[in-house]
Amino acid sequence: MSPRTTPWNLDDLHTTAAPLDGRVPAGPIESIWDQHRFHMKLINPANRRKFTIIIVGSGLAGASAAASLGEMGYNVHNFCYQDSPRRAHSVAAQGGINAAKNYRNDGDSIYRLFYDTVKGGDYRSREGNVYRLAQVSNAIIDQCVAQGVPFAREYGGLLDNRSFGGAQVSRTFYARGQTGQQLLLGAYQALARQIHAGSVQMHTRSELLDVVIADGRARGIVTRDMRTGEIQTWAADAVVLATGGYSNAFYLSTNAKGCNVTAAWRAYKRGAYFANPCFTQIHPTCIPPAGEHQSKLTLMSESLRNDGRIWVPRQAGDSRKPHEIPEAERYYYLEEKYPSFGNLVPRDVASRNAKMVVDAGHGVGELRNGVYLDFADAIRRLGEDVIRDRYGNLFDMYESITGENAYKAPMRIYPALHYTMGGLWVDYNLMSNIDGLFVIGEANFSDHGANRLGASALMQGLADGYFVLPYTLGNYLAQAGKSSVDSSHPAFAEVSSEVQDKITRLLAIKGRRTVDEFHRDLGKILWEYCGMGRTAAGLQKALTLIPQLRAEFWEDVRVPGSAADLNQSLEKAGRVADFFEMGELLCLDALHRSESCGGHFREESQTPDGEALRDDAHFSFVSAWQHTGDDALPMLHKEPLEFKYVKLSQRSYK
Amino acid sequence: MKLKLRIWRQANADTQGRFQDYNLDHVSADSSFLEMLDLLNEQLIQAGEEPVAFDHDCREGICGMCGVVINGLAHGPARGLTACQLHMRHYKEGDTITIEPWRAAAFPLIKDLVVDRSAFDRIIQAGGYVSVSTGSAPDANAIPIPKKNADLAMDAAACIGCGACVAACPNGSAMLFTAAKVSHLGQLPQGQVERHNRVAAMVRQMDAEGFGGCTNHGECSAVCPKLIPLDVIGQMNRDLIRAVLSR
Numbered sequence: 098m099s100p101r102t103t104p105w106n107l108d109d110l111h112t113t114a115a116p117l118d119g120r121v122p123a124g125p126i127e128s129i130w131d132q133h134r135f136h137m138k139l140i141n142p143a144n145r146r147k148f149t150i151i152i153v154g155s156g157l158a159g160a161s162a163a164a165s166l167g168e169m170g171y172n173v174h175n176f177c178y179q180d181s182p183r184r185a186h187s188v189a190a191q192g193g194i195n196a197a198k199n200y201r202n203d204g205d206s207i208y209r210l211f212y213d214t215v216k217g218g219d220y221r222s223r224e225g226n227v228y229r230l231a232q233v234s235n236a237i238i239d240q241c242v243a244q245g246v247p248f249a250r251e252y253g254g255l256l257d258n259r260s261f262g263g264a265q266v267s268r269t270f271y272a273r274g275q276t277g278q279q280l281l282l283g284a285y286q287a288l289a290r291q292i293h294a295g296s297v298q299m300h301t302r303s304e305l306l307d308v309v310i311a312d313g314r315a316r317g318i319v320t321r322d323m324r325t326g327e328i329q330t331w332a333a334d335a336v337v338l339a340t341g342g343y344s345n346a347f348y349l350s351t352n353a354k355g356c357n358v359t360a361a362w363r364a365y366k367r368g369a370y371f372a373n374p375c376f377t378q379i380h381p382t383c384i385p386p387a388g389e390h391q392s393k394l395t396l397m398s399e400s401l402r403n404d405g406r407i408w409v410p411r412q413a414g415d416s417r418k419p420h421e422i423p424e425a426e427r428y429y430y431l432e433e434k435y436p437s438f439g440n441l442v443p444r445d446v447a448s449r450n451a452k453m454v455v456d457a458g459h460g461v462g463e464l465r466n467g468v469y470l471d472f473a474d475a476i477r478r479l480g481e482d483v484i485r486d487r488y489g490n491l492f493d494m495y496e497s498i499t500g501e502n503a504y505k506a507p508m509r510i511y512p513a514l515h516y517t518m519g520g521l522w523v524d525y526n527l528m529s530n531i532d533g534l535f536v537i538g539e540a541n542f543s544d545h546g547a548n549r550l551g552a553s554a555l556m557q558g559l560a561d562g563y564f565v566l567p568y569t570l571g572n573y574l575a576q577a578g579k580s581s582v583d584s585s586h587p588a589f590a591e592v593s594s595e596v597q598d599k600i601t602r603l604l605a606i607k608g609r610r611t612v613d614e615f616h617r618d619l620g621k622i623l624w625e626y627c628g629m630g631r632t633a634a635g636l637q638k639a640l641t642l643i644p645q646l647r648a649e650f651w652e653d654v655r656v657p658g659s660a661a662d663l664n665q666s667l668e669k670a671g672r673v674a675d676f677f678e679m680g681e682l683l684c685l686d687a688l689h690r691s692e693s694c695g696g697h698f699r700e701e702s703q704t705p706d707g708e709a710l711r712d713d714a715h716f717s718f719v720s721a722w723q724h725t726g727d728d729a730l731p732m733l734h735k736e737p738l739e740f741k742y743v744k745l746s747q748r749s750y751k
Numbered sequence: 752m753k754l755k756l757r758i759w760r761q762a763n764a765d766t767q768g769r770f771q772d773y774n775l776d777h778v779s780a781d782s783s784f785l786e787m788l789d790l791l792n793e794q795l796i797q798a799g800e801e802p803v804a805f806d807h808d809c810r811e812g813i814c815g816m817c818g819v820v821i822n823g824l825a826h827g828p829a830r831g832l833t834a835c836q837l838h839m840r841h842y843k844e845g846d847t848i849t850i851e852p853w854r855a856a857a858f859p860l861i862k863d864l865v866v867d868r869s870a871f872d873r874i875i876q877a878g879g880y881v882s883v884s885t886g887s888a889p890d891a892n893a894i895p896i897p898k899k900n901a902d903l904a905m906d907a908a909a910c911i912g913c914g915a916c917v918a919a920c921p922n923g924s925a926m927l928f929t930a931a932k933v934s935h936l937g938q939l940p941q942g943q944v945e946r947h948n949r950v951a952a953m954v955r956q957m958d959a960e961g962f963g964g965c966t967n968h969g970e971c972s973a974v975c976p977k978l979i980p981l982d983v984i985g986q987m988n989r990d991l992i993r994a995v996l997s998r
Binding site: 161165179180184198200239244250251252253255272275277282285286292293299301353354387388390391392393395494497498499563564567611655657658663665 | 779795804809815879889894
């Protein structure tokens with residue numbers, strides 16, 4: 098089969114008539130989760146070990162789910178591509194985790210966290226899911242403290258909080274600048290306990306290469322042992338994907354190098370719907386690229402925006418050093434445009450404004466590709482020691498990367514791809530449209546709508562893994578029963594032979610260009626046409642360029658080495674092949690959604706002030722795409738979004 | 752800049768390894784050490800050779816996946832940095848850089864610069880946790896913890912499990928890694944109930960994995976990218992004695 102080089106014919110787009118049902122139970126929002134749990138079918142503790150559950154990924158969602166299900170007595174298999182589950186990319190989250198504890202007595206509540214999250218997501222998430230997320234947020238903090246997560250504390254010994262990413266209450270718990278690491282280690286240790294107890298079998302350096310579905314139910318997975326190259330099949334009664342997001346489609350992102358879309362994409366190609374792929378988050382405070390050698394981008398926690406002031410020279414093209422530019426000639430563009438939120442506007446607003454000033458020639462640094470984040474005022478007000486205490490590790494990190502001392506000169510920052518709100522479609526129970534295939538954490542689309550608020554990713558990953566999936570998965574298994582299929586079913590042989598064929602094919606091309614070269618080129622297309630500002634013409638161009646480049650990839654890529662060995666080029670090639678397909682769907686979704694909302698900014702749809710302008714009359718729905726064949730346009734299913742509690746409004750941070 | 756690289760190449764644990772020399776040009780001072788290796792690998796692939804296998808993932812110093820010995824120092828010359836955070840501005844035109852894998856009996860080699868550190872996971876599995884199942888936790892503020900203890904716990908908990916401590920130790924000891932976890936949980940009220948069993952079980956596992964003993968060289972803490980202090984080893988030893996005496 099030769100890959101398609103021509104763009105899809107968009108006139109063929111077919112939308113199914115029947116609305117997709119998110120299966121949120123009816124009732125008052127405060128009680129639906131309790132009621133739902135009450136109505137769930139249970140599995141007797143003694144019978145749980147008869148059920149085998151596969152969990153792919155060991156980040157916050159995967160590790161917490163594996164540990165919790167192991168504790169409950171299920172027979173769990175957990176897979177990760179790293180050499181240890183402790184390395185999953187959740188480890189890199191810096192800022193914090195939200196919860197509605199109201200320990201500050203500043204008016205926070207479950208309802209307010211729910212409301213803020215729906216609003217922050219620009220009204221493109223499901224109310225029922227978000228309410229549940231806010232509800233379980235408090236139990237997450239309790240659980241983590243009990244595990245020994247060393248959250249920051251006050252002198253009285255109680256937990257400290259800070260305000261984060263546009264929130265007007267202090268609801269963020271943190272562990273220095275390493276909150277993700279500490280939460281992950283908490284989950285990892287809980288997982289380690291279950292591995293020791295024998296309830297979880299851990300498979301490290303194992304990469305999922307495909308999902309096996311037979312008779313409408315997820316039956317297992319096919320993996321590659323990254324040390325030996327062995328292709329293995331695993332059957333289970335349910336499969337859980339906790340495989341993270343797809344920011345690395347853009348090549349340069351804040352994700353770890355190994356993060357990939359393969360699990361979600363293979364599931365999509367086998368029938369799972371992919372929802373809202375165009376909802377990508379670009380984080381405003383990352384270190385700008387230093388040149389072509391750049392392999393990834395590093396995020397500086399946005400907590401820095403609490404004390405740092407963002408500015409550029411008022412005069413475009415001004416090449417003076419920052420300290421030579423007098424106050425009057427500095428353009429504090431966020432403070433001027435958004436007096437009430439200032440530097441703390443949500444991520445999408447901060448990112449877009451940085452792009453605007455850089456595009457208009459105000460960029461700073463040698464490559465003129467950044468804006469300043471300046472701590473001089475805060476240091477004057479609070480002293481260098483206080484700033485060091487709050488952000489010392491971030492300043493150190495900045496210095497080790499750039500060679501610049503941010504206590505003396507302002508940091509340079511620029512937005513970068515950071516998180517993807519889109520993902521596999523799931524219902525209220527976190528199950529995809531495929532029976533027995535569950536998706537949790539960043540890999541699903543469920544809770545963040547079109548934009549994720551700061552400190553909400555850790556909350557969602559752990560909510561799904563500790564407090565939602567353990568219930569909903571049990572409920573599913575209690576009703577569906579054990580899978581009647583083991584790995585001797587022909588579907589397993591069929592899928593593993595397809596996996597083998599793909600590997601053989603990649604190794605046989607022996608072309609002229611490396612995988613990284615292709616990946617970088619794909620990333621440039623996506624960043625240019627499907628990044629912070631998107632237009633119909635640009636997206637159409639991307640939809641023409643991607644199939645061409647993809648065809649070149651399949652003709653001209655060079656993957657050295659063998660299949661029966663540790664082969665990092667081969668690993669990358671498989672992931673990039675999937676990014677090539679996924680990137681096209683990303684652009685299609687962005688083109689189809691001609692409104693702006695949250696992180697998806699269509700330049701055609703903006704307010705006179707340049708803010709994202711939603712089109713609720715036409716786009717108040719989740720776009721769930723169904724694969725219909727390699728050459729055919731995917732089919733669109735729409736899940737209507739209804740807002741009974743949150744009042745839709747144009748977001749304004751003036 | 753132009754560099755001479757001497758890199759350990761070894762196809763797998765069963766074959767003999769050796770140093771291979773490479774000349775690399777056009778290395779940007781702004782690139783990271785791993786980006787320098789990327790550049791070499793791109794050129795090797797273009798030349799029809801196999802790239803150098805090395806572990807890495809987050810490239811921001813927190814996942815602990817990367818780690819190589821650079822000119823004899825685990826993670827290279829910069830204090831408190833992982834290899835991925837080390838930038839090439841530390842080097843100058845014409846430098847020779849020798850790159851080797853972690854070498855320790857308990858870290859068998861997989862390929863080139865990649866080693867198997869799963870022994871670390873097994874040490875944690877032996878007891879490096881608080882046994883609290885999901886759902887059974889009291890309110891997070893029910894037990895106040897003095898800020899000082901919380902801070903000390905955090906200092907120890909910052910360990911990323913990279914294995915540099917083992918690679919740097921003349922005995923190939925995992926004391927700093929093990930003690931960091933013992934100290935983290937030992938500082939907190941939540942960790943008290945299992946404190947003695949934990950330390951005994953973790954040390955037993957550490958010995959079973961073939962790590963060497965501690966003879967107070969201090970190399971481990973000197974190369975630790977997270978600057979885990981040597982004190983944690985003293986704390987662990989005290990806990991271990993108490994654990995033995997309390998049996």
